Structures are given as C-alpha cells and as structure tokens.
Amino acid sequence: MRIAAAVSITLLFAAGAAAADDLSELRERLEAQEQKIRVLERKLELQDEATKAAVPNTPVVRASPQQGFRIQSADAANVLRVRGVLHFDGRYFADDITPETADTWIFRRVRPTIEGTLNGIYDFRFTPDFAGGRTFILDAFMAARLKPWAVVTAGKFKVPVGLERLVSATDLRFIERAFPTSLVPNRDLGLQLGGDIAGGLVNYSVGYFNGVSDGGSSDTNTPTPDAENDTKGDWAARVFFQPFINSENFALRNLGFGIAGTFVDSTGSAATTLLPGYRTPGQQTFFTYRATTAASGTTPAVNGTFADGDRVRWTPQAYYSVGSFGVLGEYVNVSQDVTRATPTAGLRSATLDHTAWHVQLAWFATGEDEQFRGFTPGSVFSLDNGTWGAWELVARYHELDIDDDTFVGGTNSFANPDSAASKASAWGVGVNWYLNQNYKWSLNYDVTSFEGGAAGGADRPDEKALFTRFALQF
Numbered sequence: 089m090r091i092a093a094a095v096s097i098t099l100l101f102a103a104g105a106a107a108a109d110d111l112s113e114l115r116e117r118l119e120a121q122e123q124k125i126r127v128l129e130r131k132l133e134l135q136d137e138a139t140k141a142a143v144p145n146t147p148v149v150r151a152s153p154q155q156g157f158r159i160q161s162a163d164a165a166n167v168l169r170v171r172g173v174l175h176f177d178g179r180y181f182a183d184d185i186t187p188e189t190a191d192t193w194i195f196r197r198v199r200p201t202i203e204g205t206l207n208g209i210y211d212f213r214f215t216p217d218f219a220g221g222r223t224f225i226l227d228a229f230m231a232a233r234l235k236p237w238a239v240v241t242a243g244k245f246k247v248p249v250g251l252e253r254l255v256s257a258t259d260l261r262f263i264e265r266a267f268p269t270s271l272v273p274n275r276d277l278g279l280q281l282g283g284d285i286a287g288g289l290v291n292y293s294v295g296y297f298n299g300v301s302d303g304g305s306s307d308t309n310t311p312t313p314d315a316e317n318d319t320k321g322d323w324a325a326r327v328f329f330q331p332f333i334n335s336e337n338f339a340l341r342n343l344g345f346g347i348a349g350t351f352v353d354s355t356g357s358a359a360t361t362l363l364p365g366y367r368t369p370g371q372q373t374f375f376t377y378r379a380t381t382a383a384s385g386t387t388p389a390v391n392g393t394f395a396d397g398d399r400v401r402w403t404p405q406a407y408y409s410v411g412s413f414g415v416l417g418e419y420v421n422v423s424q425d426v427t428r429a430t431p432t433a434g435l436r437s438a439t440l441d442h443t444a445w446h447v448q449l450a451w452f453a454t455g456e457d458e459q460f461r462g463f464t465p466g467s468v469f470s471l472d473n474g475t476w477g478a479w480e481l482v483a484r485y486h487e488l489d490i491d492d493d494t495f496v497g498g499t500n501s502f503a504n505p506d507s508a509a510s511k512a513s514a515w516g517v518g519v520n521w522y523l524n525q526n527y528k529w530s531l532n533y534d535v536t537s538f539e540g541g542a543a544g545g546a547d548r549p550d551e552k553a554l555f556t557r558f559a560l561q562f
Contacts, residue, residue: 153525156562165208173199174560185549195219209233224307237283247273248293248326249348251405251418258561259461263532264369266446267488268420274305291328296321299352302364322352345406356394363395369534370553375508393502397425407460414458419445430500438493446486453479469523478522487513509541509548528559
C-alpha cells in the first residue's frame with residue numbers, strides 16, 4: 089500500500105510538472121504572438137501615418153479648356169499653370185491709300201504663359217511674345233493677395249487705366265482695339281496697390297510706373313527698352329464701381345463704371361521725343377509730330393517736337409450687359425506740354441489736348457450671355473452632333489481728335505498738316521464664331537475717314553479694311 093501510494097504521488101507530481109511546463113510554453117507562445125501582433129499594429133500605424141502625411145504633398149495634374157494645364161498640391165495652395173495664346177491674322181485693304189504690302193498674313197500674338205500661386209496668396213506670371221518678328225517680355229510680375237482690398241503687384245503688367253486695354257486679347261470683340269486705347273498706356277514696369285472693397289462693389293488701383301508714351305509699352309521705350317525713359321515716373325490710378333454686382337436684380341448686375349488717369353512731368357528732347365504716333369484700325373500711321381531735320385547745304389537743322397512738361401490723362405469708362413446684349417464705352421483726354429525749336433520762331437511751346445471716344449455693341453445671336461470678360465458657348469462645333477458653337481455680332485464707332493493748336497504756325501507747327509490728319513473717325517462691324525472655349529474665328533470690316541492729312545489741306549482718303557483672325561487660347 090505504501091509503495092502504491094508513493095508511486096501515485098510521484099506520478100501526480102510528474103504530471104503536474106509536465107502540465108506546468110506545457111502552460112509555461114503556451115504562455116511563452118502567446119506572449120510571442122502578442123509581441124508580433126503589437127509589432128504588426130505599429131507597422132500599420134506607421135504606414136497609415138506615412139500615407140496621411142504624403143497626401144498633402146501628392147501633386148495633382150489637371151487639364152481644362154479654361155485654365156490650361158495645371159500641376160497643383162492637394163490643397164490647391166501651390167499651383168503651376170501653363171497656358172498659351174496664338175492669333176493668326178489676315179489683312180486686306182480695299183482702298184487707294186494703303187500700300188499693297190499691307191495685304192498680308194501675320195502672327196499677331198504668339199504668347200506662351202507660365203503662371204501660378206505659392207502658399208495660397210502669392211501669384212506670379214511670365215509671358216513672352218514671339219510675334220511681329222521680335223521677341224520680348226510681355227508680362228513678368230509677382231502679386232501678393234494680402235487681403236481682398238490689399239493686393240500688391242510688382243513687375244511688368246498692364247497699367248490700370250484704359251477699359252478696353254484691360255480686356256484680355258482673347259476676350260476682345262474686335263480684332264484691333266479702338267482709338268481711345270491709343271491714348272492710354274499699355275504695359276509698364278512698376279509697383280501697384282489695389283483690390284476689391286465691399287465684396288467687389290468698388291475696385292481700386294494706385295501705381296507708380298516708369299512711364300510710357302500714349303498707347304505704348306515699356307519694351308518700346310528709347311533709348312533702353314523696359315527702363316525709365318524720362319527719369320520721372322508716371323502715377324496711375326483707377327476706381328471702378330459695380331454697385332449691383334450682388335443685387336437680386338439681374339438686369340443691373342453687369343453694370344460697371346469708373347474713372348482712371350495718369351500724371352507725369354515728362355521732359356524729352358529732339359533725339360528722344362517721348363511723343364507717340366497714332367494708327368488706324370489697320371495699323372497704318374495717320375498722325376506723327378514733326379521730326380528733327382538735319383542741316384543740308386544752307387538749310388539749318390530744325391528740331392522736331394518733343395514732350396516738355398506735364399502729361400495728364402483721364403478717362404471715364406463704363407460697360408453694361410443684360411442677357412445676350414452688351415455695350416462698352418470710354419472717353420480719353422490726354423493733355424501734353426510740348427516744345428519745338430524752329431529756325432525762325434525759336435522755341436515754341438504749347439499744351440495740346442487730344443481726345444478719343446468709342447462705343448461698342450455686341451450681341452450673341454445664339455443666345456449666350458454677354459460678359460465683360462470671357463465667354464461660355466452654349467454648344468461646341470461638331471458636324472457629328474449637328475451643333476455649331478456660338479455666333480456673335482458686333483458693331484462700333486470711334487473717333488480720335490487732334491488738338492487744332494497742333495497745326496498752327498505753318499512750317500513752325502508741331503505737326504505737318506500735309507501728312508498728319510487732325511481727326512480720324514471709324515466705324516466697324518464684325519462676326520465672331522466661337523467653335524468652343526479654345527477656338528475662335530473672327531471677321532471684321534472697318535472704314536476710317538480723316539480730316540486733313542493730305543497735301544494742300546485735303547483730306548486723306550478713307551481706309552477700308554477687311555480683317556480675319558484664327559485664334560487659339562488655352
């Protein structure tokens with residue numbers, strides 16, 4: 089009995105020890121599995137964190153007819169866009185004054201653009217132009233949108249004065265701009281503060297620029313392009329109102345009006361006159377000031393006319409559209425102090441006031457809404473679908489009137505009445521076919537009449553021109 093009990097007790101202890109060993113091994117296995125699970129969970133957490141961290145840095149590539157090709161961050165705070173404009177024009181003149189060489193095909197604009205935004209508020213643009221047989225920088229600027237009412241822009245860009253000038257070339261209703269644009273600055277180098285007040289009810293701009301002649305850009309400044317041309321910069325300012333932009337009265341929403349102007353004390357010379365010439369819609373020069381003539385034999389040299397004092401521009405302007413109808417108009421006055429040295433009368437000085445105005449009408453025959461900027465065709469041209477895009481009819485009248493004092497003084501006058509017209513009046517009609525938002529075909533017919541500008545006080549013959557344009561923009 090005692091032996092059997094001892095054996096039983098021994099076997100029980102052995103079984104208990106074996107069971108304890110099994111439990112310990114099982115526990116170790118469970119702990120090892122738990123460790124592996126924890127490691128796996130941590131790896132998944134790290135992977136999820138890395139995925140979430142990578143999302144804001146993952147670039148988004150997009151392409152659209154309106155905004156071109158874009159690369160942007162996921163939060164759209166950083167954007168790089170590539171856009172372009174190509175205008176291929178044809179000109180034909182049906183008159184007796186324009187030289188046959190003016191009947192031609194030309195590249196009017198060849199403009200690739202790189203632009204974008206950094207950190208959500210800093211914008212930039214760089215646009216060269218390769219048209220017209222030369223290469224130059226059209227736009228190159230930076231802008232900081234600090235507040236809706238505080239946007240600071242620095243570089244080369246459009247001076248905020250002329251209403252039609254501020255319309256993009258892709259949104260023009262006529263192939264060439266009207267006479268008032270000939271009196272206001274185009275692009276210049278400068279610094280500008282502007283923005284919207286009260287949700288866009290008021291827009292303002294104030295800037296200081298190098299200064300350019302009427303209708304000119306700084307890339308044509310002499311003697312050095314894109315540089316100060318008279319050591320005194322231009323002040324420019326504009327205020328524009330859209331009082332019903334947020335109104336529930338849709339008939340008044342697209343009414344805008346304002347006033348703008350520039351001021352500079354401009355001093356030129358017989359060699360660098362700082363004065364412009366003016367051109368017709370067909371880009372033919374019809375007015376220039378007298379130029380310097382060199383001495384010849386017993387004939388002494390005669391200085392041409394040059395800017396010699398204040399130049400003040402001011403322009404009231406307005407546009408309005410309702411439904412498929414739109415109208416745009418502006419008036420420009422430029423007052424310029426000039427001087428000319430003559431062999432008989434000595435120095436002659438005067439203040440000359442030139443004026444220009446125009447009214448432009450536009451109507452979408454296919455029912456689309458007229459807008460100051462942009463267009464949205466109701467359909468696109470497609471032979472397969474039987475759709476024809478948008479069709480727009482346009483008409484305008486415009487004048488440029490030279491101050492009568494410009495021609496006083498006979499051979500001592502500031503401009504020669506036998507070659508420079510004292511007034512140009514033009515009317516034009518046209519049609520625009522928007523095949524889609526990227527392609528447009530335009531056809532214009534313009535007639536320009538003149539007062540003076542021919543020998544013996546006769547009127548320069550009318551210019552009659554037919555223009556066409558094949559336009560691409562993206």
